[in-house]
Amino acid sequence: MVQQPYEYRRRELVEPDWRRLPGWAAVTAGEWQSAQWQRAHCVKNARQLREVTGAGLTDAFLADLARDQRDRATMSMLIPPQMLNTIAPQVPASCAGFTDAWYADPVRRYMMPVFSDRQPQWPSHPYAQRDSLHEAEMWAVEGLTHRYPTKVLAELLPTCPQYCGHCTRMDLVGNPTATFGKHKFGLPREDRLTAMLDYLRRTAGVRDVVVSGGDVANLPWPRLESFVAALLAIESVRDIRLASKALMGLPQHWLSPQVRAGMSRLTATARARGVSIAIHTHVNAAQSVTPLVAKAARAMLEAGVRDVRNQGVLLRGVNADWSGPAGKPGAGPLLDLCFALLDEAGIVPYYFYMCDMIPGAEHWRLTVGQAQELQGAIMGYLPGFATPRIVCDVPYVGKRWVHQVARYDTTRGISYWTKNYRTAIEAGDELALGREYAYYDPIHLLPADGQDWWRARCAA
Numbered sequence: 012m013v014q015q016p017y018e019y020r021r022r023e024l025v026e027p028d029w030r031r032l033p034g035w036a037a038v039t040a041g042e043w044q045s046a047q048w049q050r051a052h053c054v055k056n057a058r059q060l061r062e063v064t065g066a067g068l069t070d071a072f073l074a075d076l077a078r079d080q081r082d083r084a085t086m087s088m089l090i091p092p093q094m095l096n097t098i099a100p101q102v103p104a105s106c107a108g109f110t111d112a113w114y115a116d117p118v119r120r121y122m123m124p125v126f127s128d129r130q131p132q133w134p135s136h137p138y139a140q141r142d143s144l145h146e147a148e149m150w151a152v153e154g155l156t157h158r159y160p161t162k163v164l165a166e167l168l169p170t171c172p173q174y175c176g177h178c179t180r181m182d183l184v185g186n187p188t189a190t191f192g193k194h195k196f197g198l199p200r201e202d203r204l205t206a207m208l209d210y211l212r213r214t215a216g217v218r219d220v221v222v223s224g225g226d227v228a229n230l231p232w233p234r235l236e237s238f239v240a241a242l243l244a245i246e247s248v249r250d251i252r253l254a255s256k257a258l259m260g261l262p263q264h265w266l267s268p269q270v271r272a273g274m275s276r277l278t279a280t281a282r283a284r285g286v287s288i289a290i291h292t293h294v295n296a297a298q299s300v301t302p303l304v305a306k307a308a309r310a311m312l313e314a315g316v317r318d319v320r321n322q323g324v325l326l327r328g329v330n331a332d333w334s335g336p337a338g339k340p341g342a343g344p345l346l347d348l349c350f351a352l353l354d355e356a357g358i359v360p361y362y363f364y365m366c367d368m369i370p371g372a373e374h375w376r377l378t379v380g381q382a383q384e385l386q387g388a389i390m391g392y393l394p395g396f397a398t399p400r401i402v403c404d405v406p407y408v409g410k411r412w413v414h415q416v417a418r419y420d421t422t423r424g425i426s427y428w429t430k431n432y433r434t435a436i437e438a439g440d441e442l443a444l445g446r447e448y449a450y451y452d453p454i455h456l457l458p459a460d461g462q463d464w465w466r467a468r469c470a471a
């Protein structure tokens with residue numbers, strides 16, 4: 012029998028034992044399950060990481076981390092114990108290979124990037140931008156992006172319980188880093204949220220609201236509940252999606268009695284009105300799906316949420332690798348993640364986004380061609396309804412399935428895309444639908460003549 016490229020095997024979820032880490036050796040199960048304890052013990056710098064891991068991580072690793080925070084990082088460090096505990100889960104801190112396991116670990120690679128991870132020649136693409144999707148340009152009112160005709164993105168707040176190194180909203184979200192300041196909202200939060208609701212009340216063409224940030228888990232529950240309740244009172248709103256990576260990073264929040272009871276109230280109103288409320292989360296690696304994460308997802312489904320869906324990000328060295336036969340993309344990490352989500356947590360794999368063109372992202376990004384290969388490699392294993400689409404979020408266009416590319420210059424790594432709707436800033440632009448919009452592959456992955464072309468262009 013010839014082996015399948017991917018062998019499905021059901022894997023039991025594991026909550027790694029946090030007591031293997033010296034700093035948490037005395038932490039009780041009760042403390043671990045408290046959202047408050049988790050928030051109070053997030054790791055924010057190399058010194059705190061040393062306190063948790065003891066002598067397990069070498070000085071060289073910590074210096075590599077500190078150098079990245081000083082010279083490259085677009086996001087400050089913030090990682091809840093729940094997430095940190097999934098890094099190198101099998102390796103005790105006393106083991107000689109602890110640092111190597113951390114360097115190689117998928118969760119560490121995107122939550123705690125180190126300087127040596129970054130692409131040395133082209134750490135940033137020449138066309139990288141802080142707000143690479145131009146969301147702020149499309150704000151109908153401050154924080155409310157109206158890009159697609161029938162749906163909007165409401166950025167309620169600029170913080171999260173965890174900060175991802177590759178965050179696409181690095182312009183707005185999180186604390187300033189040594190090299191990147193952050194855009195600050197001009198209006199106080201209450202004024203912004205009121206303006207968003209007013210806009211939606213007078214814009215009947217919008218039926219779908221993504222309630223995001225940041226992460227809605229950082230908004231005090233009563234305020235989030237009242238905002239969603241106000242959305243439910245708007246006749247034209249039919250779909251509400253709450254964006255929270257914390258369902259995975261801080262499941263303790265979504266398991267709290269206050270949140271569960273509040274969600275049940277909201278879904279009861281939604282059901283009565285025929286509106287659907289879903290949660291969209293962001294999980295990039297199978298090891299992040301632990302029993303607590305599955306419990307939180309199921310708690311939300313029991314509270315009446317229609318679906319919990321995953322929008323992961325396709326990241327080299329995290330869930331995308333080329334270790335398959337003859338350099339073919341290995342679908343294993345993506346499929347392992349999708350099956351863990353679907354089989355064990357009831358979370359629907361929905362999208363994998365290509366990593367956006369923000370500064371410092373080149374070591375994570377893939378070419379459009381590689382993303383197309385990965386899309387092909389994952390087809391046929393999952394049920395159709397749970398087979399994620401790999402999408403490219405093309406500036407000024409929006410999400411496009413990677414096979415929708417109109418033209419593709421693989422030497423220079425430039426793909427061209429078209430669209431079938433106008434964004435809010437193109438209402439008077441008759442040519443918007445006839446234009447092609449460019450997206451750029453990482454230069455270090457191009458053939459030699461493509462790299463030479465970019466070098467000459469940048470030198471000119």
Ligand code: SF4
Pocket residue numbers: 170171173174175177178179180184224225226256257293
């Ligand atoms: S949770 Fe989302 S918004 Fe927050 S840092 Fe991560 S990617 Fe950015």
